[in-house]
Amino acid sequence: MAEIIYDILNFDKPIGEKSFRDTLNELEGKDSNTLKTVLSKEQLNSLVVILFAYGLHYDELVEEKRQRFLNTLIEKKLPLFQVSQTFAGHLLNNLDQGSEAEFQQLLQMEHNIEKILSNERLLDFVEMELLDPVTTFRKWEYGRFALAYMAYYFFSDVKWDKVEKISKVEDCLKRIGKNLDKKEGSLDSQEKLFLLTMAKGMLMPEKTNMAEFLLVGSYVQENMMRLSARIKNLSEILESVIQKEISRQKGKEGPNL
DSSP: OOOOOOOOOOOOOOOOOOHHHHHHHHHHHHTTEEESEOOHHHHHHHHHHHHHHHHHHGGGGGGHHHHHHHHHHTTOOGGGGGGHHHHHHEEEETHHHHHHHHHHHTSSSEEEEGGGGGOOOHHHHHHIIIIHTTTTHHHHHHHHHHHHHHHHTTTTTTTTHTTTTTSSSHHHHHHHHHHHTTTTTTOOHHHHHHHHHHHHHOOOOOOOOOHHHHHHHHHHHHHHHHHHHHHHHHHHHHHHHHHHHHHHHHOOOOOOO
């Protein structure tokens, strides 16, 4: 297999905030022909990120539920899937010369925005230029991004900054792992490993390696729907485990004078 040489994604450039629902509202307000319409760059980006999230996660669902899943993405009723949509926005900011040329051609084409899965050339672009890299050589970057995004938006009640003051973080992670083991009835083995990797990524980012990010990337890609249903419970479990470690440390340090 030939070696793949690629640049690490640059996340500095801001991504567009327009959602595909915004695009639909704009075009409906202008009485545009939604079966054949040329899209602006922002509008096309909003469509691409929906197609990316759908393409990355639809295998988790039986075929009969996939159209409903697509509609739910469009209506922004699955907040956790913003992880993938936001990552797709960064991918669009990092297109290589050939991919950017193809995107420019798509900007000149008419697209069916009523039946978005009927746009074959657009689907080919999403698959080859975005999905193929993310499911192969960029999967670790997706995993790293997913960890950071979820920690910020969905695990925000966890007091990471308090734990970082502990002198031996490696020992702390071992205790967190043991305390997660005690939640056996509330967690499956994959969820436990995900939460432990989340803790390591936040407490020891410099020691979290590519293999661990790959693991997270695969887990999130294959289990996003389940994660979406479980994210509140997982956040509460990790928060309680971290709080227990903080309380233990405070007790060991003695009372504040």
